């Protein structure tokens with residue numbers, strides 16, 4: 001070997017050795033992580049909080065008890081850094097059981113309390129030195145086991161546990177907008193988890209993640225439904241999925257196409273009052289229940305955005321929903337009828353359409369029907385006031401639909417923790433029965449003694465290795481489940497739990513990350529649609545800004561319809577001088593929103609057309625304030641990037657780098673949003689940018705020429 005070659009070889013060897021040493025050192029603190037394990041990572045806890053748990057006893061026999069055994073064994077062994085035995089002796093450190101399966105639990109005489117906690121509730125108590133997890137059902141025990149693991153994961157003291165838990169809502173469902181071809185409408189994290197693959201491991205891990213946060217149902221296909229989903233081929237596929245989900249307490253639901261009797265049954269009509277149609281649905285329900293005995297029911301989008309429905313036959317929404325409900329009722333199935341309907345006359349205010357069309361049917365829906373209502377009256381905008389149907393239908397079971405996937409919030413590129421937005425919605429006061437009639441009280445049934453309660457979230461999951469396309473957005477799946485279980489949970493608590501379970505146990509880092517999470521929604525609203533602006537999105541895909549957009553065939557698909565900017569001012573007048581849809585709210589709310597001086601500024605341009613020089617509470621004119629909001633959104637992203645960079649030692653390098661990359665995209669996009677919107681609105685206001693607001697790098701024509709790329 002020549003001298004030069006030898007030197008080169010030595011260099012390569014030393015370089016590799018260095019890298020190896022560095023790698024080993026680094027792995028000692030934070031191992032690489034691809035995000036697949038979500039919040040169920042079960043990495044060893046810091047020494048300060050390794051509990052003294054030695055053995056675990058799971059007392060019961062069923063597929064669900066097997067899941068409990070495997071989860072507790074895997075979870076505790078991983079977290080405590082040593083093998084924890086799982087058996088069924090009474091002298092274990094942790095005992096899980098039901099009165100009917102465990103002598104220890106039976107002897108505690110908790111029957112009355114456990115009964116009060118209901119079939120999905122559980123009790124966790126430290127009794128002498130034993131931690132007891134008890135329920136009346138094995139699914140309740142599974143929820144208790146996951147709750148216990150969360151206590152460990154978040155380093156809670158275990159010595160005096162006194163926990164009684166029951167879910168506030170009965171139906172806690174994910175809606176999957178999955179298509180036959182395996183694509184997902186508004187999905188940004190890969191393909192459908194079930195249409196492309198028969199990967200059982202993936203399905204099991206999906207079910208585990210859901211069960212760990214109390215989600216108990218999945219609607220498997222898109223509400224823009226294809227009739228083929230109801231054919232034997234697909235029903236068999238769904239039956240196999242239901243078998244995988246069953247031990248985890250997850251039921252499957254489907255979205256049927258209303259015109260299926262025509263397409264599959266070859267009937268001349270899908271009229272819900274036609275006897276042949278009624279019979280067809282009855283037989284279809286029987287067929288489904290033969291394959292899936294615990295099938296949950298149907299979620300229906302009808303007469304909306306081109307979908308067929310009862311109004312096609314001059315029947316009402318109630319006629320359609322009740323006909324399907326009658327087919328499912330003998331099997332205890334339910335119908336969730338979507339209130340996302342806005343196919344009304346031209347020249348109307350879309351925000352008022354669902355109320356106009358559905359409120360008159362209050363009290364007309366069958367007992368196994370729920371009306372599924374989006375949180376706001378338009379369509380999952382970055383911020384909307386609550387939907388006026390909440391509180392307005394005392395004799396109808398309402399369930400909210402939230403969007404976890406970020407159709408209007410930067411897809412899987414923008415970091416937005418949605419729990420704060422959902423809190424704002426749930427805490428909104430409808431005044432339906434006086435002050436304190438919050439949306440969450442409408443939803444949990446306490447305001448109107450609603451029997452069936454529920455909530456749905458449009459899922460952000462897909463086949464991407466990390467499930468959601470962006471590690472930080474796993475937090476929204478988690479938050480949805482936690483709020484579905486307890487609609488009064490605080491966003492801060494949820495963010496803290498998630499961060500500790502998913503990212504790090506470093507106390508300072510947790511505080512920092514939680515701070516970022518809690519500020520993220522307001523920041524995105526600021527750089528996209530501040531002060532009540534809405535629907536400024538590029539047509540079709542809804543990624544970047546296009547406030548100038550006016551080419552869609554329906555007025556209400558065009559941003560210009562929503563912001564109505566002109567030389568005078570900006571905003572949609574929904575007061576008496578405009579569409580007056582503010583009157584759909586109770587008088588107390590309508591008065592507050594309807595007056596320009598009392599309307600919360602976050603909803604100002606939602607309800608009012610406001611002059612550019614109107615003085616806001618800050619003392620700034622509307623134009624200046626608008627510009628400053630856009631700038632502050634950009635500033636937040638920049639400072640978040642800088643803060644994130646400081647966390648490189650406490651988050652594993654793989655996820656740290658992936659998140660850094662996403663934040664860089666978010667900064668680019670926030671700047672683009674600010675510049676495109678301000679340049680366009682400036683063409684009406686004719687005002688200069690106030691000090692502190694940066695000038696756009698390009699002319700407006702360039703923002704108009706090409707969509708922001710994702």
Ligand code: GCV
Pocket residue numbers: 177185186223224301305340379407
């Ligand atoms: C599933 C919006 C979305 C559509 C979605 C629809 C709905 O319009 O853009 O993709 O369709 O809402 O919720 O039905």
